[in-house]
Amino acid sequence: MPPVLAGSDPLRHGFAATPPLGHQGEALAPAAIGAGIMIKEESTVFHRVIMGNLEYSVADSLAGVSHGFSTRLGGVSTGHLASLNLGHHRGDDPEHVLENYRILGRAIGFTPEDTVFPMQRHTDIIRLVTEAQRGEGLFRETAQVCDGQITDRPGVALVAFSADCTPVLLYDPVRRAIGAVHAGWRGTAAGIAAKAVAAMTDAFGCRPEDIRAAIGPCIGKCCFETDADVPEAMVAALGEKARPAIEARGEKFHVDLKSINALWLREAGVAAIDISPDCTACDPARYWSHRRVGDRRGSLAGIIVLK
Numbered sequence: 001m002p003p004v005l006a007g008s009d010p011l012r013h014g015f016a017a018t019p020p021l022g023h024q025g026e027a028l029a030p031a032a033i034g035a036g037i038m039i040k041e042e043s044t045v046f047h048r049v050i051m052g053n054l055e056y057s058v059a060d061s062l063a064g065v066s067h068g069f070s071t072r073l074g075g076v077s078t079g080h081l082a083s084l085n086l087g088h089h090r091g092d093d094p095e096h097v098l099e100n101y102r103i104l105g106r107a108i109g110f111t112p113e114d115t116v117f118p119m120q121r122h123t124d125i126i127r128l129v130t131e132a133q134r135g136e137g138l139f140r141e142t143a144q145v146c147d148g149q150i151t152d153r154p155g156v157a158l159v160a161f162s163a164d165c166t167p168v169l170l171y172d173p174v175r176r177a178i179g180a181v182h183a184g185w186r187g188t189a190a191g192i193a194a195k196a197v198a199a200m201t202d203a204f205g206c207r208p209e210d211i212r213a214a215i216g217p218c219i220g221k222c223c224f225e226t227d228a229d230v231p232e233a234m235v236a237a238l239g240e241k242a243r244p245a246i247e248a249r250g251e252k253f254h255v256d257l258k259s260i261n262a263l264w265l266r267e268a269g270v271a272a273i274d275i276s277p278d279c280t281a282c283d284p285a286r287y288w289s290h291r292r293v294g295d296r297r298g299s300l301a302g303i304i305v306l307k
Ligand SMILES: [Zn+2]
Pocket: 013, 219, 220, 221, 222, 223, 224, 279, 280, 281, 282
């Protein structure tokens, strides 16, 4: 069955065409963002791919490299893990997880044996992986804690898990290198997305301006209510530039993790950044949200692989 490309619907989540760092409808002028920045309207840059029951999303910025951001739709897992659970430590039947990777891999263009899982711990550690790590996670334990992975090897499918946290995929079409990052609020404050760009520069000689980025579905500012510690960490890391992504509501705060990750990427020199309009906590039929259901949930993933 040919995939159906459907435009995403940003209006459902109140994220309509908000440019990164836009705040309450106040879009930043391009001059305030920086010269040569390509920021496209969110509604046009992410697309849903629908193949039978399977649904995932792809970003225009990553055209030319096989990739996808999963939903919970289209797998074989059951109960609260129904149905496309990609997490191997969620209490799922390992055969179901394996089959879910087969299903998604057939659509995106990898096999379960190609995958390399990170051992995510909300760090800012990036690890360089090669063919030697293929199968880590699904077939043997991942050897090293990290929250970001990079490679220039074809056939190595990098995985970044999420369920509210921000998945970021990176692609340099010039040097042919990729990255996959898990950025929760701690990783976001630590600038792990920018550190992945720096790691690609160091390891592969990438130029940041050649690197293209996609920030996948995660908890939106609409639902990410925090205490003062989260905005304080963002301002400590980024200064006043972080303020437009923070909104005080009474004694609480709402923080836009997508915008802050985009800010880190721009600071690192990345120009092409696409941002998913979807909020994982707003849409329980499509996404798992740790904020919404706690630990009884499956895992989503962003996956990228060079041919
Ligand atoms: Zn929301």
